[in-house]
Amino acid sequence: MELIKDKMKTVLITGANKGIGFETAKQLLERGFYVFLGCRNLQNGQTAVNKLKTLGHTELEAVELDVTDHFSVMGARQHVGKKTTQLAVLINNAGINGDAPYTALGAGEEQFKATFDTNVIGVSRVTQAFMDLLRQSENPRIVNVSSSVGSLALQSNPEWSAYDYAKYAVYAASKAALNMYTIHLAYELKHTAFKINSVCPGYTKTDFTGQNGGDVEVAAQRIIKYAVIDDNGPSGKFFSEETNSMTGEIPW
Incomplete structure (x- = not known):
């Protein structure tokens, strides 16, 4: 098995075969990364x-990776x-979005278990498994793909533009938990070269949204x-440029 060139930057993207993950892979290939999908x-x-x-891209490969399966x-x-x-x-x-019904009273326990297993525990599984390789990088970066619907501050604010329609109890709860994981991970690695942030790509036209929303190219960017x-960049922060076009940072 041929080794990747020492000076080539490498990236692993989970859920990379379609949608935002696929477009992110494409754009990072254009930036000279070796991409593990x-x-x-x-x-x-x-x-x-x-x-x-x-x-025309050659520096990439698919890797079988089910974030809900320890052995995978x-x-x-x-x-x-x-x-x-x-x-x-x-x-x-x-x-995953948790599937219908999306309400706090209607969603069953299996919905909560499956969604948290992918969106929160799965992130922890992958992060811990690859931490040793990340530590070998000069400037390691971790991006946890979150959502503005995981903001407790926005979800409880009647003045928020999406207040009345961004109510997906299971999905939102999982993203709020993911955000807390980001905070703690960034804290534990605050004296290292790591930069770790939660990023909302915005409401994007993919299978995840039924092909509704903005351009996938923008989401990947x-x-x-x-x-x-x-x-000099931030770490332990929460960003949604769709929500805050000025600085990008939004409240937890």
């Missing part, structure tokens, strides 16, 4: 890789570790901005 279904991942190769995550870690000694960027993009921030 983490995909629950390897066949779908290979289809995504082939699509990117038709665009560790298998992915073993595979990536055979190709590189360091990981510059981890983008925890894989997520919002994620990448915090995946490549310099050493």
Whole structure:
């Protein structure tokens, strides 16, 4: 198995075979990264890789990675570790919306369990598994793909423009929990070179939203901005440029 060139920056993106994850992979390839596309279904991942190769990209590969499965995550870690000694960027993009019914009183316990297993525990599984490779990078970056609907401050504010229609109890609760995980992870690594942030890509036209919303290219750019921030950049913050077009930072 051929090793990746030492000076080439590497990134692992979970849920990368379609939607925002796929577009993020495409744009990071254009920036010269070697991209590992983490995909629950390897066949779908290979289809995504082939699509990117038709665009002229060669420094990439699909990695079977189900964030809800410990053995799958560790298998992915073993595979990536055979190709590189360091990981510059981890983008925890894989997520599910919790499915209907979305209300706090209507959603069943299995909905909560499945959504938290993917959106919160899955992020922890992957982050912990790849932490040793991230520590070997000069300037490691972690982006946890979140959502403005996970903001407690916004969800409880009747003046928020999305107050009356952004009520997805299971999904929002999972993203609020993910945000807290981001805070603690950034705190534990505050004396290191790590930069770790929660980033909302915005309401985007993908399968996740039934093809409603903004352009996927813009959503990917919002994620990448915090995946490549310099050493003076923020850590332990929550950003949604769709919500706050001035500074991007929004309240927890």
